[in-house]
Amino acid sequence: MAFSVPANLEAEITELISHYPQKRSASLMILHAVQEHFGWISQEAVEWIAARLELQPINVYELVTFYPMFRREPAGKHVVKVCRTLSCALGGSHELHGHVCQKLGLDAHAHGLQTTADGKFSVEFVECLASCGTAPVMMCNEDFHQAVTAAKADEILGKCA
């Protein structure tokens, strides 16, 4: 299936490009817009953006791979982010992350976003989620959970339908 961009996204991208004296400066904003719309950034999307900005695909691909928040594959229905930065690490986030991964059958030592085979869950071990006082913290989609124990994590995952 050829990659196509709906009219409203196309209009948004045109608007974004107009904000900058050089087209390429809009790269990151366009990547955000595309990920917002599709949920991830496909190789076709990279090529489409590069053509739109008169760049080579490698230039856009470098950006997409540099930032872990840009996804190169669709994430699961529920995205769990476990904080790995200092306070949470001291508060037991590595154990929490290991527990979540084990429960979902994922490899806790693998790099980057991991998704279960059924596409239901994705787990990411991320940098600071900005709640150091209540470590360890994790997010499930847009919901923020503080002082998460293994039992609490099981409960949160259990509630995900």
Place this chain on the structure above:
Amino acid sequence: MSAPVATEPKPAPPAVETLKVKVDGLEIAVPKTMPDPLTGKPVPTTMIQACTLARTDVPHYCYHPKLPVAGNCRMCLVEFGTPAMGPDRKPVLNPDGTPKIAKSPRPAIACATPISPGMEIYTTTPGVKAMREGVLEFLLINHPLDCPICDQAGECKLQEYSVDYGQATSRFVEPKVHKPKQVDLGPRIVLDDERCILCTRCIRFTKDIAGDDALGIVNRGSYNTLSAYPGKAFDNNYTLNTVDLCPVGALTSKDFRFQMRVWFLKETKSVCTSCATGCNIVIGAREEKVYRYEPRENDAVNSSWMCDSGRLNYKWIGAENRLTEIRRQNPGAGGEKITWTTAAKEIADRLLAAKPGTVAIVASARQTNEELFLLSQLAKKLNALTDSVPRIQIGDKLLLSADRNPNSNGAKLTGIAPAQLGSNLRKIAEGIGKGTIKTLLVFGEDVTRHGIGADLLAKLDTLVASEILPNQTTKLAHYVLPGCAHAEKRGTFTNGKGRVQKFMKAVEPRGDARPEGEFLHELVAAVNGNPGFTSIEGLFNWMAREIPAFNGLTWGGLGDTGVTIVLPS
């Protein structure tokens, strides 16, 4: 040298202001600006350039004088100081009247820091040594240390600097980051990402010099990986230059990979013969076999680069079917092996017996100036019609010339070829057809593919073919003379812009093959009665006296990088 020889038609460089800096205590005057490697516009001189001018080596990986500065490897860190200024903005002086130097508390990367008047650069301090050791240790933490199977071993900057600044053992106890191995980057390049030190020389070269923005660094931090865009091959005609540029063994040539240890190669200065640009090259050979061509720096011709098609065009030198015997043939009825002496005598006798005007010569514009000159001496004596074969294809903007003959200008200047190469070929064909041309000497061409077919060749009384590889013409010739590749002899070519460049012998000729110039020397001596010169030096200098455009040139005066002559318009 006698008359002054025309040099590069460059405008005289404008007088550049100099400033004085000290490199490890040695004071030198350095131009305030130097040309930018890409645009040629004057840009402030950097510390590493000043160190180069002071003949002080500063270790570096990412810096390359022909590429834009990236400043990412940190290997060229040096300490420096500048004249101290008092509150009155006047230099503070030492008691002995010399300016007091305020040493910078921080080091600077020599490749990207401009010099300033009175600056002192220190490259040998304990601090600098410690920095180099530190940088090198970091560069090596994820390195596979697989030198025994690495093609770069022997010409690897990691190895060289490890000798100077490396540790005998690694202090790194953590697991190494693993990256892609044996990445098929393109049709001619294999990449080992674990060896890569991310200097980005290849990225800058292909983007800024070759004009193909094909490579980039993907992922982040210690996962940084040199890559082409997934699914897109790194395939332009200059990709192999990235293998030369790669300071480590990350980018390897598929052609040269695992073929030969570089320290076994004998290196010979030569010139590429694949087009009229005449890129300067180094031939790497061992035991009479050519293993690789590499570009040799010549700013008047090819900078430090060469194209992939020219670089890989050497296999024919070692081809199995090379002509190795001097043969007297009766086309269609077999032939026999003879000696050079017999061949020279019999061919000379036939030429002397031929009526003036009944001899024609087709000589290749792939031959050397000296060979073409000797043939022109024969032609003059025999009043022969002569020509060469044109090879015009599509060129590019960087190095590849549309003229794929290395020596079209040599053919024209020696009078072998008319101004329009190939315009006499038809006359020769007609002459043979009408029977007015009875003898044809062919050097380095298959004339059956250029309008003089087998039917016409069959009408000749004498057909002499000097060739490297067998072809239709050698099959039909009465005398077959095995010739030499340029790598097997010495000589000069005149490139498309009129630069006369010499090349040296890298390997021995095959079998009985012999430099064409040697045989032609004997033939010319027999036919003209002119003893000529047996040495290439004497022959070249004789030619330089005889041919107006070459006047004033000498073999020795050509140097390694040649001399540009004024081509007659």
